[in-house]
Amino acid sequence: MKTQELQLLYIFDAIMTERSVTRAADRLAMTQPAVSNAISRMRQIWNDPLFVRKGRNIEPTSYALSLWDQVGDPMFALTNAVSATQFDPASARRTFRIAVTDVIVEMIWRQLIDLLEREAPGVDVHAVPYTPEGSYDDLRSAHVDLAIGVLNQHDYSLRSTWLLDSGFVLAMRADHPLAGRQITMEEFLEARHLLVTMSGDAHGSVDSYLDQKGQSRRIAATMNHFASVPQVLRESNLIAAVPELISQDCGFVDGLWMGELPFDVDPTSLYLIWHARHDREPGIIWIRNHIERLLQARWHDIMTNSPCGRHLKAV
Numbered sequence: 001m002k003t004q005e006l007q008l009l010y011i012f013d014a015i016m017t018e019r020s021v022t023r024a025a026d027r028l029a030m031t032q033p034a035v036s037n038a039i040s041r042m043r044q045i046w047n048d049p050l051f052v053r054k055g056r057n058i059e060p061t062s063y064a065l066s067l068w069d070q071v072g073d074p075m076f077a078l079t080n081a082v083s084a085t086q087f088d089p090a091s092a093r094r095t096f097r098i099a100v101t102d103v104i105v106e107m108i109w110r111q112l113i114d115l116l117e118r119e120a121p122g123v124d125v126h127a128v129p130y131t132p133e134g135s136y137d138d139l140r141s142a143h144v145d146l147a148i149g150v151l152n153q154h155d156y157s158l159r160s161t162w163l164l165d166s167g168f169v170l171a172m173r174a175d176h177p178l179a180g181r182q183i184t185m186e187e188f189l190e191a192r193h194l195l196v197t198m199s200g201d202a203h204g205s206v207d208s209y210l211d212q213k214g215q216s217r218r219i220a221a222t223m224n225h226f227a228s229v230p231q232v233l234r235e236s237n238l239i240a241a242v243p244e245l246i247s248q249d250c251g252f253v254d255g256l257w258m259g260e261l262p263f264d265v266d267p268t269s270l271y272l273i274w275h276a277r278h279d280r281e282p283g284i285i286w287i288r289n290h291i292e293r294l295l296q297a298r299w300h301d302i303m304t305n306s307p308c309g310r311h312l313k314a315v
Helices: 003-018 021-028 032-046 062-083 102-119 132-140 185-190 205-212 229-234 282-305
Strands: 051-054 057-060 094-100 123-129 146-149 158-166 168-173 192-196 218-223 240-243 256-259 268-275
Touching: 003 021, 003 032, 003 062, 021 032, 057 062, 094 102, 094 132, 094 282, 102 123, 102 282, 132 146, 132 158, 132 268, 146 282, 158 282, 168 229, 192 229, 192 240, 218 229, 229 240, 229 256, 268 282
Parallel strands: 094 123, 094 146, 192 218
Antiparallel strands: 051 057, 146 268, 158 268, 168 240, 168 256
């Protein structure tokens, strides 16, 4: 292979990883015009457009995707061999930025900080507010290293691993007129609902199910975190479909009645998400593995051992 072709493959790999000429140029320490000129040479040599503009980003053609499938791993191995990237937690000095909800912080942040103090005293972990669309963009632009949440975008720039599934239960104040019995679908639809939404959209997983049935509910109020949900429910006539995971918490259920929804809705899957550029980066792999272990262990403990929970089966 000619030296020029190897250089073009190196640039091509950066563009495929970043999905942005600007970010690829920054990563390669090149100017944007230089990267654009390289794309022109690629198109001429490989006889394919390779990339098409989509908003502020670019999308690869089928040929580009096929080429990357063939050269992506070898290019990473070559780059890694040259840079000799290593991560020693005991001596490392770095900060990991992780997009998370308040529920995840409550579940594992104390345990994660304890781990860092023992094994990686020079490593800091910063929690960044999680929103589905915003966190995907933050991963692509390298503003965060990891995100923990739902995965409703699928492209070649994002990687993920499944963490857990959480169904939904119905929550309302203990003396609510609907408490203490199985409510009907009609009662559910006529009630005033509280929805926790990270995106700000007044539409959640339950609403997607209702859409399929040609039904809708009234979202009377929304919030962007779970911590204040119990107090709002205790002091109002609102009801809420909440993840069964948080319904096991003693502080959450105090003063509330927890029941079943009048229909079966698929559980929501939670994923640990990162960008393709970090697929084999040792530091990211290290923190990823610990977060996955801590979160799944904590989830299992909550679902099976909580004194205030309903002891739902954890798989």
